[in-house]
Amino acid sequence: MVMQERAVRTREALVRAAAVEIDGKGYAGATLSGICKSAQVSMGALTFHFANKSELADAVVERGCEVTRELVEKVAANRECALGSVGALTLGLARLLEEDVAVRSAALLARERPKVGADWNAAWLPAVRGLLESAGEQGELRFGAPPVTVAALIAHLLAGAEVQRRRGGTVNRLEPIWELVLNGVAARGV
Numbered sequence: 001m002v003m004q005e006r007a008v009r010t011r012e013a014l015v016r017a018a019a020v021e022i023d024g025k026g027y028a029g030a031t032l033s034g035i036c037k038s039a040q041v042s043m044g045a046l047t048f049h050f051a052n053k054s055e056l057a058d059a060v061v062e063r064g065c066e067v068t069r070e071l072v073e074k075v076a077a078n079r080e081c082a083l084g085s086v087g088a089l090t091l092g093l094a095r096l097l098e099e100d101v102a103v104r105s106a107a108l109l110a111r112e113r114p115k116v117g118a119d120w121n122a123a124w125l126p127a128v129r130g131l132l133e134s135a136g137e138q139g140e141l142r143f144g145a146p147p148v149t150v151a152a153l154i155a156h157l158l159a160g161a162e163v164q165r166r167r168g169g170t171v172n173r174l175e176p177i178w179e180l181v182l183n184g185v186a187a188r189g190v
Contacts, residue, residue: 011049011059013039015102019060022105027057027112057109058118064106065123071096072127082134083141087178089131090154093124094161094171107162121155128154142184153181 017039021030032053036046050056075089096103106120132147141147157178161171 007049010039010041010045013041014046014049014056015059015063018056019063019102019105022057022060022108023101027053027109030057032056054116057113058116060102061106061109061118061120063102064100064104064120065118067096067100067103068093068106068120068123072124076127076131081140082131082138083182086128086131086135086150086154087182089124089128090157090178091175093158094174097158097162098165098171104162104165107158108166111159125151125155157181 014035017035018030020038021035024030025034030053032043032046035056036043039046046056050059071092072089075085075092078085078088097107098104103120106123109116110120129147129151132141132150135141136147141150157174161174164173165171
């Protein structure tokens, strides 16, 4: 039993260290030796748990997706106002991108390795689309704002929030942008 607990702790340390390394250096710049050093484990311990860097990156994405799915389930459970839930989910995802290194690394890996393994966007985008469909059916969306287009806008906003965070910005800027999206930018009659 002690051996299993140690193996779980080692695996967790490796995933956490990989998330930090990938967040800071990207997939190409992250090294297994740097991850081992950060996790304070040997290369043998790493290769016991993960056959290669790709497998380790997949574990980081899965961790980021787990955290993301927890938020999606929590927010999607509130079905009173679908558009309100979309806003809460969008802002919640932006906060996760700012605060959780595994989520941030999963989003980065979705851009850097789009055809490899799990995709962070798949952990939240279907829920956003579903909520927007409900918002459309409930008359919460303005005419000319199809759910698929609004979902694409949200994906772009979150991609921008992730990139902005990497450049030293804050995702708090997303809240007023979301308010602007809800209100629209065109004056009445334009």
